[in-house]
Amino acid sequence: MNTDLDKISAKVKDASKKINKRIILCAGTGCVANGALKVYDAFLKTAKELNIEVCVELKEESKGMLVSQSGCQGFCQMGPLVSVLPEDILYTKVKVEDVKEILEKSIIGGEVVERLCYSENGSVYKGPNEIPFYKKQHRHVIKQCGRIAAEDIEEYISIGGYYAAKKACLEMSAEDICKEILDSGLRGRGGGGFPTGRKWELTRVQPGPKKYVICNGDEGDPGAFMDRSVLEGNPHSVIEGMIIAAKAIGADEGYVYVRTEYHLAVERMKNAIKKANEIGVLGKNLFGSDHSFDLHVMEGAGAFVCGEETALIASVEGKRGMPTPKPPFPAQSGLWGKPTVINNVETLATVPLIIKDGADTFKSLGVPTSTGTKTFALTGHVKNTGLIEVPFGTTLRQIIFDIAGGVTDDTGNVVEGAFKAVQIGGPSGGCLTAEHLDLPLDFDSLRKVGAMVGSGGLVVMNQTTCMVNVAKFFMQFTQHESCGKCVLCREGTRQMLLMLEDITEGRATEETIPLLEKLAHTVRVGSLCGLGKTAPNPVLSTLKYFRHEYDAHVKEKRCPSQSCTSLINITIDQDKCIGCTACARKCPVGAIKGALKEKHIIDQKTCVKCGVCVATCKFGAIKRG
C-alpha cells in the first residue's frame, strides 16, 4: 500500500492545534502498579465535573484538553507520573486526591502545584528540563516513550515516525542500508555487542528467497527492563526498525518474541501491529515499493535460555528452547533453516534514528568503539531508580551520583559512603567496585575488568548487601535456567550453588573456595552457549573483589554484612525492652512472645529474620548479630 505519511502527519498537526492543554499519564508497569489507571479515570471524571472540555484521542473533532496514556517515562520510583503540556510540568507520586487540584491550578489557572513537583535538598524542580534525573541524560532511543500516546500510530507518524522506513524502502538499496548501519558503528544492545551492520550484511549475502527477521524481546535478565519500556512506550519504533532490517536482508516475514511476563508489552505490540497493517506500513508493497513485510507476535513461555538466538529459534518452531552449536549461524541457517537476523529490541528501535539522521550524527555520541547511547535499568539502593539513557563512555560516578541521586541505606536515605558495588550485566556480568567509579562504561572497557554491558541492568548495592549472597543468587538463577543440554552447565552450576550454600550457611571448609574457583573455570570452558559460558562470572568477579567476605564466612563463620540468615540471630536485649508489644504486633510470623510491660523473647525456630522488629523497636532493644 502507498501510505501517505505527509497527509497523516498534517492531519494530526491540524488536530493538535485545537488542543490547548495536554495531560500525559505514565502507564508503564511501574506507574500502573502505583495506581496510575485510577488517576487516569479520576482526570476524566473530575474534568467533566469542572466543565473542562476533555478528549482522549487526537482526532479531527478533538478539542480542549487531551488526556493520554504513555509508556514508561523512566522515573519509576516517583510514579504515578503526570506531565502537563505545553508548560512541561512533571508531577510525581500523584494520587486520585490530587487530581482536582492539578486541574484547577494548572489547567484552569495556569499555575504550578509545587507540592507535587520533584524536590531534592529543599529545591523544587518543575519539569524534566530541570530535574537532575532527566537533565543529565541523553534520551534518544527512549525519547518518545512518555512523550506520545504509546498506541497512537498517527501521533508516531506526526513526529517523524515511519519516514525512515519509507526512505529505506524507496531511496536505499539493501547494500546501502547495511553500509549505513555498519558505518554508524551500532553494536547489538542485547549483550553480545556484535556489530549490527555486519550481522545484516552476512544475512543479506545468503542466497534464497525466504529470510526472516526476529526481534528478541525475551528480556530475561533479572533487574533489566529496557526492552519492556520500549515495547510498551514506543512499539512502532521497533516495528519500523524491523521493516528496515527486513529490507536490508531481503526478508518478508518477521517475529517479535516477547516474554509472557510482560503482559502489557505483548498487548501493546499486538495492537501496534494491527494498526500498522491497517494503514499499510506493514503488509504488501510498502510505500509503493516492491518490499513486503508481515509481522507476528510470539509469546515466550518463561525460559531465560531463549534469549540465546538458537534457543529462541527452537521455541518459535514449537520445540524445547535448547541452543544448538554455532556454526551454522542463524544468518546462514536460522528459523526453519532459512537465513535469519535476530536483533534486540533496543537495537531495532535505534535503527530508524540512524537511517533518518545518518551514521555521522549517531556516531557523534559515545566513544569510537561503542557509538551512540545505551539505556540502563537503574535499580537497587539508589535514591532515584528507573530507566535511563546515556552516551557510551559515561562513568558510573555520573550515573550513580548525578542521575540517580546517590546511594541509600536500607531505609531509603542517601548516606555518604554507603556505596559498595554495582552489579552490571545480570547473571552473565560481574560487579564493579568503588575503584571503577570513574571507568567509562562501554563494551570494551567493561570486558577488560571482567564485567559486561549485557542488556543493561545496573543494580547498585550498599554496605548491607552480602556479596557472597549476591553470587549465590545469580547461581540459583542460572542453575534453574540451565536447559540441561551441557553436563558442565547443568551439573557444574548445581555443584557451584551447593558450595555457595555451604559458605553462606556456615558449613564450608578451607577447601571450598579453591574448589569453587576451579569448577567456575571448568564450567566456563565446557558449555555450549552464552548461558553456561558466562554463568561463573558473578562468582569469579565477587571472588576477585570481595574475597575477604568469602573468607569471613568460611573461616570466622561470620557474615560481614549481617545478611546471611544462618549466620545471624535477632535477639532482644532484656535490659532495654520495656514490653511495649510493638514488635510482637508487627512480627509477620508471630515469633515474638511476651505480654504488655513484660520482657519479650524471640522464638528462634519460628523467626524468619526479616528484620521488621529491628526497624519497629523505638528503644534500640532488638539487635542483629
Next chain:
Amino acid sequence: MENYGKFDRVCQILEENGKDKAKLIPILQAVQDVYRYLPEEMLAFIASSLNISPARVYGVATFFSHFTLKPKGKHIIKVCDGTACHVKKSTLLIDAIKTKLKLGASEMTTKDMLFTIETVSCLGACGLAPVMVIDNDVHGQVTPEKVSKLIDDIMKQEEK
C-alpha cells in the same frame, strides 16, 4: 458425555491454531489459560491431534517455567526474585508468606487450594522493588507486614 465435553475448548484452540505443530507453545498457553494448568490427558490429546509424539509435548510442557502440570490455587501470589528485588530482601517476603500460609519447604499450594505462591525471576518493575503480583495486581515496595495484610484481606473476602 461430560468427559467428552471437557475437550471442546481444546478442540477449538487446536482449530484456531490450524493444528500447526509449530504453534505448540501458543496452543499450550491457550489451554493453560482455560484450565489454569495442563491436565495430563490433554497433553496426550494435543499430541495425537498435532501428529507428534506425547514425549515432545511433555518435553515442551515441562521445559518452560510458565507451564504447570499441577492444579494451582485460586489466588496466585507471584513474588519477584529478580536482582533488584533480591537485594531489597525479597526472600524474606517469601519466608514470611510461607510461614503465614503454613506451607512446608517444598509446598507451593495451600491444602484448601486457595493460594499458590510462586517466585518469578523478574517482573520488570525493578524501580519498585521488592515487587509482588497477587492475581493480576502488581504491588510495589512490599514489606512482610504489607503482604500479611494483603493475605488477610483475601482470606476475609473468601469467608464471606
